[in-house]
Amino acid sequence: MTDQAVDTSGPAKAAGTEEPSGAAPPQFFGRDRELKALRSDIERAGLDTLAGRKAARARVLLIAGRPGSGRTALAGELTRLLLATGDHPDGLLRARLTEPGGAPVPTERTARELLEQLGMTGPPGADGDELSEMVREELAGRRALLLLDDAADAEQVDPLLPDNPDCLVVATSEGPLTGIPGVRPCTIGGLDAGSAVRLLSRIIGQVRITVDPRTAETLAEECAGLPAALVMVGGWLAAHPMASVADVTKRLRELPDDTEQSTGARPLARAFRLVHDSLPPTAARILRLLALAPAGLADAHTASALAGCSVSAARTTLDDFMALGLLRTDGADEPQYEVPGCLAPLLRALLEKDRPAEIQLARARMLERTVRLLQSCRAVTDPEGSAARRKLAGLPRSLRFPTPDAAAVWLRIRRPALLASARLAVEDGELDTLARRLVAALVRALAVHQGTEAAAPELYGLHGLVLAVAERRELPREQAAALLNLADLDARTGRTREALTRYRAALDAGRAAKDPYATGRAMESVGGAYAELGDFQRASDWYGRALAQRLTQGERADEARLYGRLGAVHTYAGRYGEALRNWRAAAAGYRRLGDVPAQARALSEAARVQEYAGRPREALHTCQEAVQWAMRAGDVRLHAALELRLADTLERLGDPAAARLHRGLADRLLGKEGATCEIRSAVTEN
DSSP states (O other), X not given: OOOOTTOOOSSSXXXXXXXXXXXXXXXXXXXXXXXXXXXXXXXXXXXXHHTTOOOSSOEEEEEEOOTTSSHHHHHHHHHHHHHHTTSOTTOEEEEEOBOTTSOBOOHHHHHHHHHHHTTOOOOTTOOHHHHHHHHHHHHTTOOOEEEEEEEOSHHHHGGGOOSOTTSEEEEEESSOXXXXXXXXXXXXXXXXXXXXXXXXXXXXXXXXXXXXXXHHHHHHHHTTTOHHHHHHHHHHHHHOTTOOHHHHHHHHHHSOOOTTSOGGGHHHHHHHHHHHHHSOHHHHHHHHHGGGSGGGEEOHHHHHHHHTOOHHHHXXXXXXXXXXXXXXXXXXXXXXXXXXXXXXXXXXXXXXXXOHHHHHHHHHHHHHHHHHHHHHHHHTTSOTTSHHHHHHHTSOGGGOOSSHHHHHHHXXXXXXXXXXHHHHHHHHOSOHHHHHHXXXXXXXXXXXXXXXXXXXXXXXXXXXXXXXXXXXXXXXXXXXHHHHHHHHHXXXXXXXXXXHHHHHHHHXXXXXXXXXXXXXXXXHHHHHHHHHXXXXXXXHHHHHHHHHHHHHHTOHHHHHHHHHHHHHHHHHTTOHHHHHHHHXXXXXXXXXXXXXXXXXHHHHHHHHHHHHTTOHHHHXXXXXXXXXXXXXXXXXXXXXXXXXXXXXXXXXXXXXXHHHHHHHHHHHHHTSTTHHHHHHHHHHHO
């Protein structure tokens, strides 16, 4: 588990505390010997250097220790000191490699997180190998630090190692990372007695230490010098000003050991049990329920929903937990609280003793609250007076965002927790209706605040979650929709064959659901995928099937579009007769719809086909007709492009004077230097 318990914003800062950005400089207790050893290890010549070769990869420093020992804090202090030297001007990247529940974080998700810190976005649907390669490529020319926290094994770390000796990787783990050459772990235990007592004095004040210094040392020994345990015990003493150091030492000794815990883990477990058992029943219940917080992250709304209490009461309780060393926070005005990784398994073990029905009810309340917040987050972007804004006005004030900007900030800060919430809800399998609503609300909120292009990687994962629920619940309509969305994202990122497979699966699901829209959309998309692959025969076949279905439905706009798609693939295949018939049909369809610009473009394409077929006079006539419709539509750019095409056709027909007139008109229409280049581009597009 990630050792975060030494980081606290409570009464004092523990060994290796990292302050939020903009806070006072961190105070770090002890670990001088370890820091010296780690810095010496950086300067130590590696095997490549001794052999006269330049190192091929970044050096890896490993800090190994039990949960609660301060390994994350030590890594943070080391990277802070290294950044201060200026040897790594490209800054620090950091990622956590283990979930609060103990599962390893997939390489794909870690690599995306690192790419985001590098100011890049990985393509949606890309796998871990592709994304980790992007990370390595981006770090190839940088001098950066990489902190990989709480690695489960070498397989998590190795794909992320930069192929660049100017970078340095600091990893933390509970044990060795066997398999990565040249890594010597710096293994840490508890703090030395002096540092441990200093830490206690920072929390409870020097007076209570001075009156009984030997007992303070004994207390530090009872906590095995573990910073996480010392912070919790110190927080308990700070909350009980009439209690002495001897009192808490006695209480700790009287607590029975959990025989299921290893000997080294028992001091932390006893300190946690001391604090938990001293809490009022309501607060203790809230603390246990925080084990359900997605990604170990909670805010006042999360705690309020889990416990069924008011938001203000939840916020007060969370602040109390922070003072006790049970949580840490980012220090924002509306803070996000983090469950320390070393405490997460202890919370889960206690929660397992609660009634399953109550746990499930708490989880449902949390998901329902998240859905309402996401709906509010999206609705605040709608115009004043809209139905969504009227509905928003009826929500409690605590669920409303004052401005779209405030909603966007909330979404950005809570995004990791929201995505984790969606994943956990789908994995749970017991609350699929809520899970589907949550995913749908999150998709809409991300799309409206980030845009579908920027949010594409997250949307890809969310559509995958929808597909998982739809398959589990045998919901073919939702399955078809999810497959279409995933395939569209695959197609957009160049994975055309993967997109084709999904489009065909969507077609099967659409047919099973008897959904004409999904069926027609899937057939058209299959045709588009074949066209992208250059298989114009299959493309025209599938477009034809889609057109036949649309004709039976009487969907005129879709009919006109599909005639145009058929015209395009027949043109590419050199079947000019078929192409011309379809473009003429498309133009007629747009005329019936009253879509004048689309009609002009269809006629423009028909003229192009006539040129390809060696019928310049017919092309001239069709192009002139297209010009008239373009003028009627007021589409200046298309009008200019068609004038240039007329000029080219007139030159081929041996009338250069008329051609010059049309070129001059085209230049004047666009009215700027370099117009001809832009018009030629427009001709190609049209």
